[in-house]
Amino acid sequence: MTSRSPAGAASAVRLDGVVKKFGDTTAVNELDLTVERAQVLALLGPNGAGKTTTVEMCEGFVAPDAGTVRVLGLDPVEDSDALRPRIGVMLQGGGAYPGSKAGEMLDLVASYSADPIDPAWLLSCLGLDEARRTPYRRLSGGQQQRLALACALVGRPELVFLDEPTAGLDAQARLLVWELIDALRRDGVSVLLTTHLMDEAEELADEVVIIDHGRVVAAGTPAEVARTGSEGQLWLSTSAGLDITPLRTTLPDGFRVGEAQPGRYLVEGAIDPAVVTAAAAWCADQGALVSEIRVDQRSLEDVFLDLTGRELRG
Numbered sequence: 001m002t003s004r005s006p007a008g009a010a011s012a013v014r015l016d017g018v019v020k021k022f023g024d025t026t027a028v029n030e031l032d033l034t035v036e037r038a039q040v041l042a043l044l045g046p047n048g049a050g051k052t053t054t055v056e057m058c059e060g061f062v063a064p065d066a067g068t069v070r071v072l073g074l075d076p077v078e079d080s081d082a083l084r085p086r087i088g089v090m091l092q093g094g095g096a097y098p099g100s101k102a103g104e105m106l107d108l109v110a111s112y113s114a115d116p117i118d119p120a121w122l123l124s125c126l127g128l129d130e131a132r133r134t135p136y137r138r139l140s141g142g143q144q145q146r147l148a149l150a151c152a153l154v155g156r157p158e159l160v161f162l163d164e165p166t167a168g169l170d171a172q173a174r175l176l177v178w179e180l181i182d183a184l185r186r187d188g189v190s191v192l193l194t195t196h197l198m199d200e201a202e203e204l205a206d207e208v209v210i211i212d213h214g215r216v217v218a219a220g221t222p223a224e225v226a227r228t229g230s231e232g233q234l235w236l237s238t239s240a241g242l243d244i245t246p247l248r249t250t251l252p253d254g255f256r257v258g259e260a261q262p263g264r265y266l267v268e269g270a271i272d273p274a275v276v277t278a279a280a281a282w283c284a285d286q287g288a289l290v291s292e293i294r295v296d297q298r299s300l301e302d303v304f305l306d307l308t309g310r311e312l313r314g
C-alpha cells in the first residue's frame with residue numbers, strides 16, 4: 001500500500017515486517033499494514049488469524065518480537081504516555097468496575113482528557129440516556145458494547161481501535177454505530193477495526209486487509225479485494241451468431257468467450273472495466289445493438305472464504 005498521508009504527517013498506523021510469537025505459535029508473521037489518516041481500515045481474518053495480537057501491538061499492550069510498529073509516528077510501547085491521550089481503545093467488556101454506573105464510568109474516562117466530548121451528549125448519541133444511572137453489571141450486552149465505544153471516543157482521539165464494534169448489537173444499534181464511525185471519518189479520525197462481518201467491512205471500510213496465519217492474504221478497497229484472484233462473468237445479450245474471434249483476439253490470454261445461448265454471449269476471466277468496454281466495442285463493430293450487459297460480482301465473503309478456507313478454526 002502506498003502512503004497517502006499529507007506531507008509531514010505520519011500515517012495513523014504503520015507496521016513493517018512485524019512478527020509476534022507465543023511459544024511455538026507465530027501469531028503475526030512479517031506483517032506490513034498501513035492505516036492512513038482519516039481512513040477506516042477493516043482487519044478481517046478467521047479465528048486465530050492474528051487480528052487481536054496485531055491490534056494489541058498497536059495499542060502498546062504487546063511488544064513485537066521483530067519489525068516496527070508506529071502509531072501516529074510514535075512507538076506504542078516506548079512512547080505510550082504521549083500516545084495514550086491521542087488514541088481511543090474499545091475494550092471488549094474489559095476495564096469496567098461492575099458496580100459503577102454507566103454515566104460515572106464515562107465521566108471518569110472523560111476526566112483523563114484535556115478536551116473531552118460532553119459525556120451526556122455522547123451517551124444520548126449512543127441511545128444510552130436511560131442507562132446513565134444503571135450499574136455496569138445490569139446493562140444489557142448491547143448497552144455495554146455502546147458504553148465501551150463511548151469510552152473510546154470521549155477523549156476526542158485522532159485514531160480509534162475498535163474490536164468487533166457491533167458484535168451482539170441489534171439492527172438499530174448496529175446502524176447507529178455505523179453512522180457514528182462514518183461521522184468520525186468525516187471529522188478526520190482514523191479507525192482500525194476488526195470485524196467478522198463482511199457487510200460491515202463493505203459498508204464502512206476504505207481499505208480492507210485480510211490476514212491468515214499472521215500474514216496478509218489480500219488488501220485493497222472492498223471492491224478491489226472482492227476482485228482478488230477471482231474469475232468473473234460478463235454476460236452480453238445482443239444479436240445471435242456474431243463472430244466471436246475478434247473479441248477473443250482483443251482480450252488477453254486466459255479469457256474464455258462463447259455464445260452460451262443464441263444471442264447470449266459469456267466472457268469468463270478477470271472482468272474489469274476495460275473488458276466491459278472491449279465487449280461493447282466488439283458488438284458495435286459488428287453493427288449489433290446490445291440489449292443487456294451484466295457482470296456477475298463476487299462478494300467480499302466469497303473471496304474471504306476462498307482465501308482462508310471453509311473449515312472451522314479452533
Ligand SMILES: Nc1ncnc2c1ncn2[C@@H]1O[C@H](COP(=O)(O)OP(=O)(O)OP(=O)(O)O)[C@@H](O)[C@H]1O
Binds near residue numbers: 026047051052053
Ligand atoms: N497470550 C497468548 N499466549 C499464547 N498464545 C496466544 C496468545 N495470544 C494469542 N495467542 C495465539 O496467537 C494466535 C492469534 O491469536 P489472535 O487472538 O491474535 O487471533 P484473532 O484473529 O484475534 O482471533 P479471533 O477472531 O478468534 O479473535 C492464536 O493461535 C492464539 O491462540
